[in-house]
Each structure stands twice: as structure tokens, then as C-alpha cells.
Amino acid sequence: MKTKYLIPNRFRKIGWLLFLPGLLLGLWYLLGQSAPAFFDAKVFAVAGQPFLGKTVRFSFIENNLLDELAGLLIILGALMIAFSKEKTEDEFITRIRMESLVWATYVNYFILLLAIVFIYDMIFLWVLVFNMFTILFFFMVRYHWVLYKTKKQLRDEE
Amino acid sequence: MKNSIKVERAKINITQAQLALLAQVSRQTINAIELGKYNPSTILALKMAKVFNARVEDIFQLEEADWNS
Numbered sequence: 001m002k003t004k005y006l007i008p009n010r011f012r013k014i015g016w017l018l019f020l021p022g023l024l025l026g027l028w029y030l031l032g033q034s035a036p037a038f039f040d041a042k043v044f045a046v047a048g049q050p051f052l053g054k055t056v057r058f059s060f061i062e063n064n065l066l067d068e069l070a071g072l073l074i075i076l077g078a079l080m081i082a083f084s085k086e087k088t089e090d091e092f093i094t095r096i097r098m099e100s101l102v103w104a105t106y107v108n109y110f111i112l113l114l115a116i117v118f119i120y121d122m123i124f125l126w127v128l129v130f131n132m133f134t135i136l137f138f139f140m141v142r143y144h145w146v147l148y149k150t151k152k153q154l155r156d157e158e
Numbered sequence: 159m160k161n162s163i164k165v166e167r168a169k170i171n172i173t174q175a176q177l178a179l180l181a182q183v184s185r186q187t188i189n190a191i192e193l194g195k196y197n198p199s200t201i202l203a204l205k206m207a208k209v210f211n212a213r214v215e216d217i218f219q220l221e222e223a224d225w226n227s
Contacts, residue, residue: 001182088178092187092196150186154174157189 003094006085015080022073025066035066071132078136082143096146104139160219163192166210180209 029035043063049055086093111134115127167177174192178185181202190196191206198206198218207214 086184088184090183090187091199091202092190093184095196147186150190154185154189 001090001094003085003089006083006089007080009085009087009089011080011084015077015082015084017077018073019077019081022070022075022077025070026074029067029070035064039064039066039069041065074133075136078133078140082136082140086147093147096150097143100139100143100146103142104135107138107142108135159194159197159224160221161191161194162217162219163188163206166212166217170210177206177209181205 041063042060043065045056045059045061045063047055047057048061048063050061108131112127112131115124115131119127163177167174172180174188175185178188181188182205183202187196187198187202191198191202203214203218207217210217
């Protein structure tokens, strides 16, 4: 089937190869482990503000790239896993995909609404950090769960 | 919408997997259609009719409930 906006099936594997290391780096960062010095680098910042420091614009700054790398790997990997075609991508699968995306958007924003009401200050910053990834995460879980169920139904009938 | 895919499959003696291959869709899709959980697009319905050498109306029939949805 011709599909808009989906990428070839082979990107699924590449996606996992990016996503899993990204997840490990992200967990490492979350656990507050010291970032290895070889992630220190000079980077070009369109804008930045060190903790309690002055805002800088369009200049080179020192930064540890561990969290940036984790974020890039997780998002790129998750996008590839989420939006690569199935081996047989057809209209039924496309519908599951679409419904899962709607579902994930609702769940993601429902949780964010709760967080806006009940979570404050610096902790809310963590909500925003997680919220960068959760919509893709919810989508992946729901979509693959429904696909798994339809496949399981096939096996059960045999 | 009712369907008589199972009967049509039995007539020409093919499995869901074979029908999926002939209609160029996944097995889950054929299974979902056969169970009435998914309504195929016009194109897929026509392809399935072609496989069975039948008319679409022979395979899929409207039900009263379809008018109230």
C-alpha cells in the first residue's frame, strides 16, 4: 500500500539501535551519575543560560553533551520505530496506527494536565523533560500492543 | 455489515493466509474483516471479490444496523 509520511521497514531495526543506547544514556543522566569528561565540548548556542548565570546568545559555550546525545538518540530512534512501515503495511494496520496516535495524544495531554495542576516548581521541570518523549512512548506501546493482540488472535485460531 | 468470506473461502478452498496473499494485505486484516471487526476499503473489497470471482455484494451485505451508525 502507498502510504504518506511512513519510512521503509528497515528503519525499524536502526531505530532500536539508536533508541536503546539513548535510553541507557538517559537513565545514566537521570540517576545523576557523573558525565564522562569526553562528553565535554564547545558548542554553538543560539541561546543559553548557565545556572544562576547570564544569558548568552549566538556564542560558543562549554557543555557536557551527555543529555543532548541521549535526547537526540531517544527521539530519532523512537520516531523510526514508531513510523517505519510494517512488512505488510495495509489499511487495517494504518487504522490501528492512526487510532493509537490519537490515543497517545489524549493520554499524554491528560497526564500533562494533571501535572500542571498538581506538580510545581523544579519538579515540574522534570515533567517537561519526560513530556518530550512520552507521546512517542505511549504511541509505541499502544500500537505494538494492539498489533500483538491481533497477531495473537490469529495464532489462537490455528 | 455482514460478510460471507468464510463461505467463499471454503468454496475455493483457501486459507485466510492465502487470501491475504492474493488480496495483498496482512493476515490480521483478513481475520479482522472476516470477524466483522473491520470494514475494508472499496478497493480491498473489490480485490477480494476478484479473488472469489464474485461480486462485492455477494461477499458483503448491508445490515439494518448500518443505517443507524
